[in-house]
Amino acid sequence: MTVGIVLVSHSPAVAGSVADLAAELAGPSVAIRAAGGTDDGRFGTSIELISAAVRSADSGDGVCVIMDMGSSVLTSKTLVEDLEDEADAPVVRLADAPFAEGAVAAAVLASTGQDLDAVVASAEHAWSMRKL
Amino acid sequence: MTVGIVLVSHSPAVAGSVADLAAELAGPSVAIRAAGGTDDGRFGTSIELISAAVRSADSGDGVCVIMDMGSSVLTSKTLVEDLEDEADAPVVRLADAPFAEGAVAAAVLASTGQDLDAVVASAEHAWSMRKL
Amino acid sequence: MAFDVQTATAWITASEAVVKANEARLTGLDAAIGDGDHGANMARGLAAALANIAEKEPATPGDVLVAAGRGIVAKTGGASGPLYGTAFRRAGKALGDATEATAEQVGDALEAALTAIKELGGAAEGDKTMVDGLAPAVAAFRQAVADGGDLASASVAAADAAEAGLAATVPLQARKGRASYLGARSVGHEDPGAASLALILRALAEVTA
Amino acid sequence: MAFDVQTATAWITASEAVVKANEARLTGLDAAIGDGDHGANMARGLAAALANIAEKEPATPGDVLVAAGRGIVAKTGGASGPLYGTAFRRAGKALGDATEATAEQVGDALEAALTAIKELGGAAEGDKTMVDGLAPAVAAFRQAVADGGDLASASVAAADAAEAGLAATVPLQARKGRASYLGARSVGHEDPGAASLALILRALAEVTA
Numbered sequence: 089m090t091v092g093i094v095l096v097s098h099s100p101a102v103a104g105s106v107a108d109l110a111a112e113l114a115g116p117s118v119a120i121r122a123a124g125g126t127d128d129g130r131f132g133t134s135i136e137l138i139s140a141a142v143r144s145a146d147s148g149d150g151v152c153v154i155m156d157m158g159s160s161v162l163t164s165k166t167l168v169e170d171l172e173d174e175a176d177a178p179v180v181r182l183a184d185a186p187f188a189e190g191a192v193a194a195a196v197l198a199s200t201g202q203d204l205d206a207v208v209a210s211a212e213h214a215w216s217m218r219k220l
Numbered sequence: 221m222t223v224g225i226v227l228v229s230h231s232p233a234v235a236g237s238v239a240d241l242a243a244e245l246a247g248p249s250v251a252i253r254a255a256g257g258t259d260d261g262r263f264g265t266s267i268e269l270i271s272a273a274v275r276s277a278d279s280g281d282g283v284c285v286i287m288d289m290g291s292s293v294l295t296s297k298t299l300v301e302d303l304e305d306e307a308d309a310p311v312v313r314l315a316d317a318p319f320a321e322g323a324v325a326a327a328v329l330a331s332t333g334q335d336l337d338a339v340v341a342s343a344e345h346a347w348s349m350r351k352l
Numbered sequence: 353m354a355f356d357v358q359t360a361t362a363w364i365t366a367s368e369a370v371v372k373a374n375e376a377r378l379t380g381l382d383a384a385i386g387d388g389d390h391g392a393n394m395a396r397g398l399a400a401a402l403a404n405i406a407e408k409e410p411a412t413p414g415d416v417l418v419a420a421g422r423g424i425v426a427k428t429g430g431a432s433g434p435l436y437g438t439a440f441r442r443a444g445k446a447l448g449d450a451t452e453a454t455a456e457q458v459g460d461a462l463e464a465a466l467t468a469i470k471e472l473g474g475a476a477e478g479d480k481t482m483v484d485g486l487a488p489a490v491a492a493f494r495q496a497v498a499d500g501g502d503l504a505s506a507s508v509a510a511a512d513a514a515e516a517g518l519a520a521t522v523p524l525q526a527r528k529g530r531a532s533y534l535g536a537r538s539v540g541h542e543d544p545g546a547a548s549l550a551l552i553l554r555a556l557a558e559v560t561a
Numbered sequence: 562m563a564f565d566v567q568t569a570t571a572w573i574t575a576s577e578a579v580v581k582a583n584e585a586r587l588t589g590l591d592a593a594i595g596d597g598d599h600g601a602n603m604a605r606g607l608a609a610a611l612a613n614i615a616e617k618e619p620a621t622p623g624d625v626l627v628a629a630g631r632g633i634v635a636k637t638g639g640a641s642g643p644l645y646g647t648a649f650r651r652a653g654k655a656l657g658d659a660t661e662a663t664a665e666q667v668g669d670a671l672e673a674a675l676t677a678i679k680e681l682g683g684a685a686e687g688d689k690t691m692v693d694g695l696a697p698a699v700a701a702f703r704q705a706v707a708d709g710g711d712l713a714s715a716s717v718a719a720a721d722a723a724e725a726g727l728a729a730t731v732p733l734q735a736r737k738g739r740a741s742y743l744g745a746r747s748v749g750h751e752d753p754g755a756a757s758l759a760l761i762l763r764a765l766a767e768v769t770a
């Protein structure tokens with residue numbers, strides 16, 4: 089069992105680089121996909137990029153989506169609604185989590201074979217992490 | 221008055237891309253500097269890169285440093301200790317904040333001309349932000 | 353006059369045109385308190401709405417709005433995309449399969465749009481968002497219909513209320529979206545989303561006149 | 562034998578050599594529960610320590626350790642850099658300007674190193690970090706001195722205790738550093754930082770023998 093991770097950021101570079109950072113720690117067993125920016129590479133969000141990332145990240149065990157802010161959150165919520173009307177859609181859960189910290193926590197936990205609930209919970213638990 | 225911002229990440233690409241994202245919202249009045257990775261571009265942290273970024277970000281109103289995790293935090297703490305022994309060192313405060321959300325909040329608040337205490341507080345306040 | 357496929361299509365066409373004509377103004381408002389892309393976002397989204405309507409050839413006004421909403425969601429790129437897109441889709445669904453929607457049905461559709469935006473974005477009136485334009489517009493539209501007004505006069509009432517709502521966003525401090533990061537510095541500016549909303553409702557008044 | 566500039570320099574030289582010889586093993590331990598760079602980090606940091614000692618030509622053993630610490634902080638690149646670097650600097654400062662530090666003074670310096678690591682990293686014993694090697698080592702060193710042992714025998718006691726501490730990290734679950742993200746999966750492996758710490762204290766025992 090390996091839960092997939094999708095990182096949705098307003099910025100293509102932020103989504104991609106945080107995906108690389110999380111992958112460095114989680115190792116190759118976890119599918120971590122970036123969906124950053126608009127479909128023409130500007131700052132913003134594309135529901136089609138998120139949808140493609142979710143389908144690519146899913147291996148049947150579900151996908152945890154982590155968003156940075158604003159349009160990333162609203163567009164991801166809209167995708168979840170759309171998937172409800174679709175047969176055989178991947179199981180998708182949005183994590184309410186700090187972006188970078190949640191991504192690392194979720195990816196590492198997914199690498200240990202935990203299920204979607206546990207992966208989402210670990211991302212959300214990152215709000216209670218402190219650094220100093 | 222404009223407080224400078226330094227973003228310290230284990231990953232050069234994460235620090236740089238989050239700096240660009242924050243700059244997009246904060247505008248050109250705020251000096252936002254990235255200190256990501258080691259001095260030879262690997263994943264990790266370099267006290268010399270952080271020190272150079274802090275000096276470059278400071279315009280006399282102080283610098284708010286935001287770290288992602290692990291070595292970023294420990295190395296930034298070590299730099300602050302070192303600066304205590306230095307005459308005319310920039311005034312540096314470490315913010316205990318979620319990396320991306322704290323960076324955006326701090327940069328936007330700095331753009332409004334608030335002082336270092338307020339900028340650090342806005343970054344730290346990002347822990348209580350919720351997305352869903 | 354009733355709200356049929358032609359009217360619905362004319363509304364989206366006129367909305368696209370007026371947003372395009374005001375693109376620089378919307379972008380300027382967003383540059384002041386956001387990230388300066390609202391004009392481009394809306395122009396792109398409404399162009400995609402028109403393209404999707406042309407492709408789908410919808411048979412009811414409800415389906416016109418659903419097609420518009422899908423185009424907007426797909427291509428806008430900003431927070432306004434899922435918000436307006438979901439709003440148009442819910443409004444379209446609220447019209448059901450009516451081929452000629454009454455003023456009362458259009459009022460219900462606008463109400464559904466408002467509910468959709470509030471649910472998705474979590475903003476209340478006073479948060480300095482498009483909700484501050486749409487909420488008074490829906491109320492004015494329904495009041496006009498209750499007072500015996502037709503689609504044309506109710507749409508004028510809605511557009512007037514949206515413009516008043518836009519003006520009322522100036523002294524507000526943003527509590528949702530990017531502008532909320534600015535704190536007190538968001539005060540003193542019109543909200544970009546409330547500005548585009550006023551343009552779109554003025555377009556409705558014009559095509560139903 | 563006392564702890565003088567030659568002995569201090571020999572310690573760092575031997576540490577660099579033994580870490581280099583064990584680089585692949587340290588990296589393998591870190592690959593299992595971290596990010597697989599601890600061997601490279603330590604090799605780089607200790608090489609910089611030697612380079613800085615050669616450049617500064619320190620006149621006291623304390624200054625040797627301070628110079629080593631600065632090199633380690635500057636070049637290691639991982640969490641081990643500020644931790645070991647600050648530890649060596651604080652240990653060096655604890656030696657003051659003694660030219661021949663006694664076993665007791667070296668014990669105080671090791672204690673200062675432990676305090677520095679705990680303060681900076683916030684880890685306690687049992688969190689599966691280098692603290693689990695250093696804490697029992699410091700206690701064993703001081704106990705040996707209290708029991709009348711000299712620098713050589715106290716250093717052997719410290720190295721033995723660090724190796725036992727390393728073995729004791731295997732069943733622990735990490736609560737600090739990258740490995741803590743793994744939760745229960747960090748159980749069953751030696752901690753990389755505790756492993757490098759044991760090598761460095763064995764090097765001390767060898768140069769003081």
Ligand SMILES: Nc1ncnc2c1ncn2[C@@H]1O[C@H](COP(=O)(O)OP(=O)(O)O)[C@@H](O)[C@H]1O
Nearest residue numbers: 159390393430431432473475481482529544545
């Ligand atoms: N959560 C929300 N609820 C309601 N409206 C919102 C919300 N977030 C943003 N908006 C509206 O969207 C407008 C900004 O749209 P736009 O600039 O296209 O998106 P972005 O902020 O992603 O760049 C704001 O002026 C506001 O009216």
Ligand SMILES: Nc1ncnc2c1ncn2[C@@H]1O[C@H](COP(=O)(O)OP(=O)(O)O)[C@@H](O)[C@H]1O
Nearest residue numbers: 291599602639640641682684690691738753754
């Ligand atoms: N907060 C901490 N307190 C004490 N030791 C720590 C802490 N964080 C990490 N370590 C030690 O550092 C070692 C990892 O070092 P290294 O791999 O060089 O750094 P990084 O984790 O940044 O890649 C761990 O095995 C542990 O012993």
Ligand SMILES: [Mg+2]
Nearest residue numbers: 386387389390
């Ligand atoms: Mg915008």
Ligand SMILES: [Mg+2]
Nearest residue numbers: 132387389430
């Ligand atoms: Mg935008």
Ligand SMILES: [Mg+2]
Nearest residue numbers: 595596598599
């Ligand atoms: Mg490591």
Ligand SMILES: [Mg+2]
Nearest residue numbers: 264596598639
């Ligand atoms: Mg590392």
